[in-house]
Amino acid sequence: MPLPYNRCQPNNEPSVYKWLRALHWWLLPGHCLLCDLGSGRDFDLCALCEADLPWIQVACPRCAVPLPSPAPGCARCLRRPPAFACTRAPMAYQGAVASLVPRWKKGELPALQRVLVGLLAARVAPAAAEVDLLVPVPLHRRRRAQRGFNQAQELALGLGAELGLPVLTRPVLRTRDTRSQQGLNAAARRRNLRGAFRVDADLSGCHVAVVDDVVTTGATAEALAVAVLRAGAQRVEVWAVARTPRPQA
Ligand SMILES: [Zn+2]
Ligand SMILES: [Zn+2]
Structure with missing residues (x-):
């Protein structure tokens, strides 16, 4: 069945x-x-x-939060398993990463984007064969117009080109301009994002990787994963450059 996604990456x-x-x-x-x-x-x-770079050595397999020792999941994922099957976010959002990512989000230096795409592509490449398409976290159109740039989409397009994977963009909508997540705890973030995404495509049976720049609490990835699963996807995982450590983790 043809999927209405943009097949915009040259596989060959x-x-x-x-x-x-x-x-x-x-x-x-x-x-x-x-x-x-x-x-x-x-x-x-x-x-x-x-x-x-602050590579994460041991992480929760579900949400990629750094852990002191290997475990089947962090306390939060064991108590309340997320909608996505796993998260691949190889670096902690600290040190050099916490200075490079904000510069990239301001649209500085195309070289920075190539570096971040390259670092992530090398780490997710072994999983790429199991993924059918990439879905970047969309910005609300008002925010997109202000910023002129969706860093998650740029990252997904770069990864798609590197790994030969299609990227689904236009049929994935952020239907609400959710207020800033900064300063909200995980539960408040989940409430803030409930129903914020809509996927106008049939993703029946697809294995999808949701792509974001940084996973902070996982609430955005969770809300988008729920929408992608509602569109018929069989499995969702999350790919991001970096993961914010939890203070207590
Ligand atoms: Zn150097
Ligand atoms: Zn976890």
């Missing part, structure tokens, strides 16, 4: 693009966005700075 990238990309890196070698030195590779982050 024409060789001329590969050649142009190689030429680009040959003419303009990689420059590390963090230490300001040559990166020594075709990526604008050097290997040492990449290794120093």
Whole structure:
């Protein structure tokens, strides 16, 4: 059954693009966005700075919150399992990540977007074969008009191009301009977001990855996962660059 999504990523990238990309890196070698030195590779982050990023070593498999030791889930997910099956968010939202992500959200530096897409793509690639399509968290049209940029959508389009996955954008709507989530606890965030998303597409049987820049409490991903499951999806997981640690976790 055809799905009404934008199949906008070249699965088989024409060789001329590969050649142009190689030429680009040959003419303009990689420059590390963090230490300001040559990166020594075709990526604008050097290997040492990449290794120093706040990678999460042990996490809740459902919501990716950092945990002190391996467990089937964090206390919150065990008490109230989320609608999504798992979360892949490889870095903690702290240190260098907490300075890079806000710069990216302000629309600074296209190189920063390529780096964030590359870091996440490398970590989710093993799971990509099990995913049929990506659904970025949409902004309300008013917010989108103000900002002119939806970072979750840009991230999903970059991942889709890297991993050869289609991205569903227009049929996924944020129907309410929810008030800012800052300062709200998890329960208040859930109430604030209830019914905020609508998916006007038949996703019967699809395995979907919801894409967001940062997972803070998981309430946004939960609300969108519920809407995606209502549209018929069989399984939803969440992909994000970073996860905010819980103070007590
Ligand atoms: Zn560096
Ligand atoms: Zn959890």
